[in-house]
Amino acid sequence: MSSSSPPEQPDIDVTELEIDVAELEEAELLGAAPRVERALGDVRGRKGGGWVTLAWGLPGFVWLGFYLVAPLVFIVLVSFWTRTDTGFVRHWTLSNYGVLLHPFNLDNSYWKNMETSFVTSVIAVAACLVFGFPVAYFLAFKVQKLQNQIALFIIALAPFWTSFLTRSVAWAYPLMGREGALNQFLLKLHIVSQPVSAFGFSQLSVRLAMIQLYILFMVTPLFFLLGQVDRHALEAARDLGGNWWRTFREVILPQTMPGIVIGSIFIFVLTMGEYGTVTVIGQGAVSSVGTYIQQLVLGIQYPQGAAAAVFLVIALLAGVFVITRFANLREEL
Amino acid sequence: MAPDAVGSTEGAAPAAPSEHSGSGLDLISLTKDFPGGTIAVDDVNLHVDHGEYVVLLGPSGCGKTTTLRMIGGHEFPTGGDILLDGHSLVGLPPHKRPTTTVFQHFALFPHRSVLDNVAFGLKMEKVQKEERRKRAMEALDMVGLTELSQRKPRALSGGQQQRVALARVLVTKPKALLLDEPLGDLDRLLQLRMRVELRNLQRQLGLMFIHVTHNQEEALSMADRIVVMNEARIQQIADPLTIATKPATELVARFMGDNNIIKGKVVENTGGRLVVEDEHGVRASVQAPGDTRAPGSQALVSVRAAAARIDDDGSPGGLNTAACEVVFVEFLGDLVKLHLTSGGERLLVKVPGDHYPSLRGREGETIRIRWEEEDVQLLAS
Numbered sequence: 001m002s003s004s005s006p007p008e009q010p011d012i013d014v015t016e017l018e019i020d021v022a023e024l025e026e027a028e029l030l031g032a033a034p035r036v037e038r039a040l041g042d043v044r045g046r047k048g049g050g051w052v053t054l055a056w057g058l059p060g061f062v063w064l065g066f067y068l069v070a071p072l073v074f075i076v077l078v079s080f081w082t083r084t085d086t087g088f089v090r091h092w093t094l095s096n097y098g099v100l101l102h103p104f105n106l107d108n109s110y111w112k113n114m115e116t117s118f119v120t121s122v123i124a125v126a127a128c129l130v131f132g133f134p135v136a137y138f139l140a141f142k143v144q145k146l147q148n149q150i151a152l153f154i155i156a157l158a159p160f161w162t163s164f165l166t167r168s169v170a171w172a173y174p175l176m177g178r179e180g181a182l183n184q185f186l187l188k189l190h191i192v193s194q195p196v197s198a199f200g201f202s203q204l205s206v207r208l209a210m211i212q213l214y215i216l217f218m219v220t221p222l223f224f225l226l227g228q229v230d231r232h233a234l235e236a237a238r239d240l241g242g243n244w245w246r247t248f249r250e251v252i253l254p255q256t257m258p259g260i261v262i263g264s265i266f267i268f269v270l271t272m273g274e275y276g277t278v279t280v281i282g283q284g285a286v287s288s289v290g291t292y293i294q295q296l297v298l299g300i301q302y303p304q305g306a307a308a309a310v311f312l313v314i315a316l317l318a319g320v321f322v323i324t325r326f327a328n329l330r331e332e333l
Numbered sequence: 334m335a336p337d338a339v340g341s342t343e344g345a346a347p348a349a350p351s352e353h354s355g356s357g358l359d360l361i362s363l364t365k366d367f368p369g370g371t372i373a374v375d376d377v378n379l380h381v382d383h384g385e386y387v388v389l390l391g392p393s394g395c396g397k398t399t400t401l402r403m404i405g406g407h408e409f410p411t412g413g414d415i416l417l418d419g420h421s422l423v424g425l426p427p428h429k430r431p432t433t434t435v436f437q438h439f440a441l442f443p444h445r446s447v448l449d450n451v452a453f454g455l456k457m458e459k460v461q462k463e464e465r466r467k468r469a470m471e472a473l474d475m476v477g478l479t480e481l482s483q484r485k486p487r488a489l490s491g492g493q494q495q496r497v498a499l500a501r502v503l504v505t506k507p508k509a510l511l512l513d514e515p516l517g518d519l520d521r522l523l524q525l526r527m528r529v530e531l532r533n534l535q536r537q538l539g540l541m542f543i544h545v546t547h548n549q550e551e552a553l554s555m556a557d558r559i560v561v562m563n564e565a566r567i568q569q570i571a572d573p574l575t576i577a578t579k580p581a582t583e584l585v586a587r588f589m590g591d592n593n594i595i596k597g598k599v600v601e602n603t604g605g606r607l608v609v610e611d612e613h614g615v616r617a618s619v620q621a622p623g624d625t626r627a628p629g630s631q632a633l634v635s636v637r638a639a640a641a642r643i644d645d646d647g648s649p650g651g652l653n654t655a656a657c658e659v660v661f662v663e664f665l666g667d668l669v670k671l672h673l674t675s676g677g678e679r680l681l682v683k684v685p686g687d688h689y690p691s692l693r694g695r696e697g698e699t700i701r702i703r704w705e706e707e708d709v710q711l712l713a714s
Contacts, residue, residue, distance in 0.1 A: 232440035235407055240505060241428045241457030250453070254444045 072313070079306035088303050096307035110292055110308055114315065117289040120207055121272040121319070125264045127211045132218035132263070139219075140226035153223060157216060168209065168280040176205045176281075201285040209281045210271050217270070218263035225259035226252070257327035264323045269316055356418050357382045358404070358509055358541060364412035365399050373399040375565040376413070383508070384539045386532065390552040391562035392588060397545045398513055400562070404543065405434040405511050417508060428457070433502040434511040438518055439494045441486040447473070447497050448482040454505035472500040475534070492523045499534070509541040516551060528554055549589050553577055561585050582713045583633055591638040593680045594712070599632045607711065608652065609634050613676030615655045619709040633712040638681040640708035643671070643688070644701045654703045655680065662692050673702070 082091040176199040183195040237247040275290030296305035365374040374396040389397040402408040406427035452469035476496035569581040580586035597611035605622040657673035
């Protein structure tokens with residue numbers, strides 16, 4: 001077919017940097033319009049943009065530097081200093097790490113807490129995905145009007161209108177407690193004969209609370225990505241022989257992977273270091289790596305706490321790295 | 334297929350009951366009501382043979398796309414039936430129908446390579462990976478895109494995306510290909526080229542193509558038969574020449590454009606030859622065998638803009654002529670469009686471009702136009 005026709009419209013690789021603008025403009029006339037438009041935008045935008053870009057970026061860099069980079073550097077430094085009764089002195093030592101890594105200490109409460117927190121995070125990520133995906137799918141595909149989609153999405157965001165503490169307290173006593181609504185309900189239905197104390201102040205209630213608290217970090221990116229999935233492409237998939245499941249598996253899911261990855265990073269990082277929910281819902285009966293570090297800090301064991309925090313940061317970075325392996329964010333977003 | 338003009342109140346003639354059991358596609362009294370009382374498709378009857386290129390043509394909202402979507406299984410009819418080779422498709426979901434659709438805006442899978450896009454249908458059929466690859470490459474070869482097989486769709490031009498969309502449906506070997514405004518997203522030069530490519534491809538494959546468009550020129554240039562729709566109903570089914578020269582109804586004549594419509598009363602009926610006169614005294618005669626309407630009754634005729642010519646030599650007026658004021662002389666290179674008005678009625682005459690020197694600057698003058706009786710077409714109103 002193409003062998004008989006004149007040469008195809010010029011083939012422009014947008015990623016190529018050395019593009020001749022004149023050649024592109026000529027190509028534009030020949031009808032390769034949309035892609036040339038993009039390539040031209042790239043080339044033209046690159047001219048003299050350096051200082052302006054820097055100016056826009058500066059506040060962000062200052063902010064990040066002051067509130068993120070500097071504290072992290074301090075934590076790493078403090079973790080190598082020596083503890084005193086009132087704080088720490090600048091005597092370099094590895095003992096803070098030695099205590100945490102000592103062979104007899106490997107089964108101590110720090111690593112047990114790390115493991116518990118990790119399990120909690122994995123459960124939270126998985127549960128938020130399993131329960132959050134249908135919500136996002138419903139909003140994006142089953143609600144027809146954009147106004148309704150936005151209205152329902154804002155309602156779904158409602159938990160974030162109340163303060164974290166209000167919600168957590170409501171969870172701990174009136175809902176999940178021994179005399180709480182959930183137990184009353186199960187008793188009324190004769191599903192249980194005794195109030196279940198495991199609901200309150202337990203690992204289970206902490207994990208349930210976290211899922212409820214963080215599920216919107218999964219729903220939000222999924223909702224926006226699902227909203228961008230081309231509806232005609234779904235019809236095309238159906239048309240080409242895909243049933244609902246295969247269409248979902250082959251067309252929808254791959255396009256929402258970036259959303260799953262972003263949501264998972266948020267939830268993993270936030271739940272892994274959690275101590276607020278653990279403290280309020282667990283009421284001292286539940287601990288996590290977050291509460292462990294908090295205890296060290298409260299006990300003025302700053303260098304020891306800093307070393308524990310450094311391991312937590314390393315664990316978080318490793319987790320995020322693993323999660324990002326599931327999708328090529330740079331290419332797919 | 335004999336040119337077959339039908340009025341809006343009649344079903345389409347080619348779909349006689351005897352043909353339902355035969356080969357090809359049959360739409361039988363196909364109807365679609367949307368909730369709220371809108372009738373999108375109203376009693377559509379159509380027969381399409383295998384290997385035929387049929388274009389559904391009409392303004393937006395005329396029901397052509399809904400008709401196509403019902404054939405593909407993306408909308409469900411509220412009445413009537415769709416038969417392919419005598420078997421009803423109505424109960425089948427899209428993935429179980431031997432039809433595939435080329436969607437408007439191409440609808441490629443953005444996250445997959447060109448090759449994986451094309452191989453998608455085969456993957457759904459659980460064809461082995463190697464075989465899938467081989468057949469997908471063959472389909473890409475058919476549309477001349479083998480070198481781009483590893484690209485993502487967004488790294489392709491519109492025309493290339495269009496061809497990927499074609500390869501993607503052809504690879505599944507459908508019995509009927511449904512095309513929803515397939516050229517609508519392309520710029521004009523590419524549209525012209527794709528018309529030829531698409532038509533050649535259809536001839537090579539010998540497949541049934543049903544193509545929806547609102548572009549008259551595209552329909553005329555590509556179709557074996559054109560189905561003109563308006564307001565949920567079929568207005569006329571005929572080959573392009575008949576549609577262009579013998580519009581059956583006022584709606585077809587107006588939609589195809591470049592038709593001068595003369596609305597008036599019958600002043601004479603001599604054995605199937607009518608003379609129609611409008612309120613400004615313009616008179617046209619038309620052959621209408623079997624027409625028995627009496628003088629005084631309403632009649633509507635059309636004359637193509639290209640069939641009328643300028644009669645500048647001062648010969649007397651009369652039947653099949655009109656004295657007009659020139660409103661605008663529009664030069665288009667190959668041809669000149671003369672925009673005229675006769676007693677307030679707008680008329681259009683197209684003459685070859687080399688007449689331009691004698692017409693330039695004559696806005697405001699009165700000229701006489703003339704046409705032949707055989708170029709006058711009686712319209713159903």
